[in-house]
Amino acid sequence: MKIAFICTEMLTVPPIRGGAIQILINGVTPYIGSRHDLTIFCITDPDLPNREVVDGVKYIRIPREDYVNGVAKELSRQRAGNQKYDVIHVFNRPKNVPAYKAAMPNARFVVSCHNEMFREGKITPEVGRSVIKMVHKIMSISNYIGQTIISRFPSAKGKVKTVYSGINLQHYKPIWTPEAQELRKELRQKYGVDNKKVILFVGRLSKTKGPDVLIKAVEQVSSIRKDVVLVIIGSKWFHNEQLDEYGASLRQLAKSLGDRVIFTGFVPPSEIPVHYLLGDIFVCSSQWQEPLARVHFEAMGAGLPIITTNRGGNAEIIKPNANGIVIEDYSNPGAFEKAITFLLSNPDEALRLGKAGRAVVESNFGFEHAAKRLENLYAPDKSK
Numbered sequence: 001m002k003i004a005f006i007c008t009e010m011l012t013v014p015p016i017r018g019g020a021i022q023i024l025i026n027g028v029t030p031y032i033g034s035r036h037d038l039t040i041f042c043i044t045d046p047d048l049p050n051r052e053v054v055d056g057v058k059y060i061r062i063p064r065e066d067y068v069n070g071v072a073k074e075l076s077r078q079r080a081g082n083q084k085y086d087v088i089h090v091f092n093r094p095k096n097v098p099a100y101k102a103a104m105p106n107a108r109f110v111v112s113c114h115n116e117m118f119r120e121g122k123i124t125p126e127v128g129r130s131v132i133k134m135v136h137k138i139m140s141i142s143n144y145i146g147q148t149i150i151s152r153f154p155s156a157k158g159k160v161k162t163v164y165s166g167i168n169l170q171h172y173k174p175i176w177t178p179e180a181q182e183l184r185k186e187l188r189q190k191y192g193v194d195n196k197k198v199i200l201f202v203g204r205l206s207k208t209k210g211p212d213v214l215i216k217a218v219e220q221v222s223s224i225r226k227d228v229v230l231v232i233i234g235s236k237w238f239h240n241e242q243l244d245e246y247g248a249s250l251r252q253l254a255k256s257l258g259d260r261v262i263f264t265g266f267v268p269p270s271e272i273p274v275h276y277l278l279g280d281i282f283v284c285s286s287q288w289q290e291p292l293a294r295v296h297f298e299a300m301g302a303g304l305p306i307i308t309t310n311r312g313g314n315a316e317i318i319k320p321n322a323n324g325i326v327i328e329d330y331s332n333p334g335a336f337e338k339a340i341t342f343l344l345s346n347p348d349e350a351l352r353l354g355k356a357g358r359a360v361v362e363s364n365f366g367f368e369h370a371a372k373r374l375e376n377l378y379a380p381d382k383s384k
Contacts, residue, residue, distance in 0.1 A: 031371035142313025172301030200279030210285030300357030
């Protein structure tokens with residue numbers, strides 16, 4: 001098949017500035033690109049050429065300022081030159097599908113939703129219904145996101161399909177392996193957390209992600225256990241290190257804990273896999289209806305025991321007492337304190353959960369699994 005990926009206008013591919021969508025695209029590209037003719041549309045970046053071919057995959061980068069129009073013009077130009085795509089996958093921008101469809105009307109369109117992009121305020125009822133008619137399939141990043149689409153647009157039911165994201169399994173070393181232990185030792189020395197029990201948070205510093213709740217929980221834990229440190233990896237917005245009001249409030253909240261809370265700031269995506277080896281326990285403290293945070297796949301890849309919240313799609317892949325702990329009382333620091341204390345006090349159980357998580361990603365959530373699911377999604381309906 002000849003396939004086009006149209007990324008969002010937020011960040012570029014490969015994900016040198018971060019971004020869950022960009023990481024997914026980059027992750028499945030070696031598999032899709034080796035079996036199909038693949039072109040990736042994304043925004044320009046000063047560190048990348050506007051056009052290039054890498055391992056047979058074509059990259060066309062369009063300025064962010066006029067991105068939708070620019071992509072549509074490029075599709076029209078290609079169509080005028082008798083070039084066509086069998087499938088065009090539009091990532092997380094359903095409202096842009098009509099512009100692309102007009103430019104390349106005979107392609108099979110797939111739109112993926114990584115957030116609630118069909119909700120009121122994001123797309124009008126008229127445009128929503130029109131897009132649903134235009135597309136071959138609607139990929140949702142979790143069952144939760146799929147249900148938000150169907151609840152507003154029942155006509156989408158037959159087209160919505162969940163395709164979970166994944167990780168590069170080779171990049172994530174299970175924490176119990178000798179190679180991981182060496183890397184872990186170096187990192188823990190770098191951050192000054194040797195002989196500590198590290199609670200790890202990875203994500204944007206946003207109130208929706210709940211790092212403030214986690215700081216309060218660790219404060220409770222550290223009143224009993226003096227060896228606990230919270231390491232917070234992330235910044236306000238991907239590569240943006242600017243400290244906003246919320247980020248400043250987090251540092252103020254953590255001030256009384258001194259060196260028991262460490263803010264690393266932004267860590268480049270290429271360095272994220274190894275940074276999971278800092279942790280003893282991974283916590284996703286999401287307060288909002290999270291579509292499904294990819295940090296769960298990453299923490300499972302590193303073999304860390306996971307504590308997460310029953311918000312949005314998170315609990316679809318983290319099953320209570322099977323491969324993690326799921327918090328119902330998500331806004332209560334005491335609920336996190338109880339779960340953290342339990343895992344610290346029961347290292348055998350923590351290891352069991354970590355090994356179960358690694359087994360889950362190995363069997364279901366490598367990028368090769370995601371690529372295969374996408375290929376199934378792109379295939380024409382057999383009934384037609």
